[in-house]
Amino acid sequence: MDSKNRIGRREFIATSAGALVVGLGSARGGAPITNIHEAADKVGQIPRRHLDRSGRKVSVLIGAADWAPEAVEAGILCGINYWHKSQKWADGGAPSTILKNREAYYCEIAVDRVNGNHETGVIDGEADYRFVKDRLERTGLRYFDDMLLHFGYHNVAEIKENRGFIRAYDRLKKEGLVRHMALSQHSYNGNIKVPGGEDRVGILNAVLEEGLYEHAQFAYTFGDTEALNNFVSLAKSKGFGTTAMKTAAGTSRMQADGNFMSKFPAGTTPHHALARWLTTSTDLSTAVIQLTSLDQFVDTYSGAGKQLRAADARAIEMMTEYANREVCRLCNDCMSHCSEGLAIADILRYERYATDYGDRERARRLYAELDRRADGCQVCGDCLPHCPQGLKIPAKLADAHRLLS
Ligand code: SF4
Numbered sequence: 001m002d003s004k005n006r007i008g009r010r011e012f013i014a015t016s017a018g019a020l021v022v023g024l025g026s027a028r029g030g031a032p033i034t035n036i037h038e039a040a041d042k043v044g045q046i047p048r049r050h051l052d053r054s055g056r057k058v059s060v061l062i063g064a065a066d067w068a069p070e071a072v073e074a075g076i077l078c079g080i081n082y083w084h085k086s087q088k089w090a091d092g093g094a095p096s097t098i099l100k101n102r103e104a105y106y107c108e109i110a111v112d113r114v115n116g117n118h119e120t121g122v123i124d125g126e127a128d129y130r131f132v133k134d135r136l137e138r139t140g141l142r143y144f145d146d147m148l149l150h151f152g153y154h155n156v157a158e159i160k161e162n163r164g165f166i167r168a169y170d171r172l173k174k175e176g177l178v179r180h181m182a183l184s185q186h187s188y189n190g191n192i193k194v195p196g197g198e199d200r201v202g203i204l205n206a207v208l209e210e211g212l213y214e215h216a217q218f219a220y221t222f223g224d225t226e227a228l229n230n231f232v233s234l235a236k237s238k239g240f241g242t243t244a245m246k247t248a249a250g251t252s253r254m255q256a257d258g259n260f261m262s263k264f265p266a267g268t269t270p271h272h273a274l275a276r277w278l279t280t281s282t283d284l285s286t287a288v289i290q291l292t293s294l295d296q297f298v299d300t301y302s303g304a305g306k307q308l309r310a311a312d313a314r315a316i317e318m319m320t321e322y323a324n325r326e327v328c329r330l331c332n333d334c335m336s337h338c339s340e341g342l343a344i345a346d347i348l349r350y351e352r353y354a355t356d357y358g359d360r361e362r363a364r365r366l367y368a369e370l371d372r373r374a375d376g377c378q379v380c381g382d383c384l385p386h387c388p389q390g391l392k393i394p395a396k397l398a399d400a401h402r403l404l405s
């Protein structure tokens with residue numbers, strides 16, 4: 001990578017949305033890794049598999065453009081060829097390695113609703129069309145491989161009722177500016193800002209059945225629901241691609257929990273076991289894991305495509321128990337039972353950004369944008385019977401408020 005895409009360490013820590021903190025200490029002990037080539041050598045080449053019916057082969061763990069430049073550079077050296085949210089390279093241009101060999105990489109653009117956020121905004125095909133053209137010019141990528149509807153649909157009916165995004169995609173495809181269509185899908189059941197909002201699994205199944213989209217991204221990790229696991233298996237059988245997001249459910253807080261780690265199996269770590277599990281023990285096409293350090297890139301991505309050992313399998317069991325006890329799985333089941341209308345899942349999602357992804361700045365910004373924050377909780381307990389994990393929701397909200405205020 002040339003100097004154009006390198007920025008000083010101080011600068012990247014200050015500016016990167018996914019701020020990558022170099023040198024926090026090795027998860028496996030020993031000196032932290034701060035050299036990009038050393039990191040890439042330790043990870044090695046990441047294997048690839050088919051993404052979807054397009055026949056494209058992508059690395060079993062993909063990369064995200066909001067990683068710090070050092071992590072992107074190491075990922076490219078390790079053969080990561082699918083880059084999520086590549087529109088984020090708008091300010092400095094895409095990495096020169098990708099620009100010089102454009103056809104060797106798949107670069108995705110995530111397109112948001114306009115005139116509001118993912119709950120209150122609208123899908124507007126004309127705005128989507130203009131956004132893609134603007135980001136093409138600013139990134140220098142010439143075309144985006146995948147045009148992704150970010151956050152997805154609010155309910156099944158909206159898939160048919162609002163074709164704006166699909167029309168924008170068709171138009172851009174005719175101009176040779178995009179090649180494939182995908183979506184990421186959140187859950188909107190119980191969300192008071194989204195009347196008629198539905199759970200993501202029903203929406204994903206409807207999208208799969210309609211057959212227009214080629215692959216989908218969604219929050220998924222160890223211990224997820226039977227319904228979502230069934231969708232992942234069905235998608236695989238139909239050649240529909242699946243990418244797991246928000247995979248590190250509590251993984252960093254586990255690593256920082258001395259009591260938990262004192263019983264953790266020797267020879268593995270939470271992030272490493274997670275990478276092995278995601279890439280060899282599920283029906284997913286691929287996944288992305290959020291990182292907080294170059295050292296963590298090595299610890300995590302070195303597990304890509306490698307079978308679970310006994311220690312990793314035991315680790316995943318322990319991690320599932322921990323996550324069920326401590327980490328909100330963002331199912332939204334509690335939300336419609338809160339008379340205060342608190343966006344419980346959003347608040348606890350931001351808590352995950354701060355605690356598990358090391359991205360407290362983004363978490364605080366998003367939290368500040370909420371019109372009802374966690375200190376509005378009346379501790380009435382009405383939500384408690386509806387959390388399938390039995391989380392102590394009022395206490396978690398109070399902790400989140402302290403962390404994010
Ligand atoms: S305890 Fe708090 S979050 Fe739960 S229903 Fe009552 S006000 Fe809402």
Ligand code: SF4
Nearest residue numbers: 328329331332334387
């Ligand atoms: S607190 Fe429980 S019920 Fe509410 S979104 Fe999280 S996991 Fe689901």
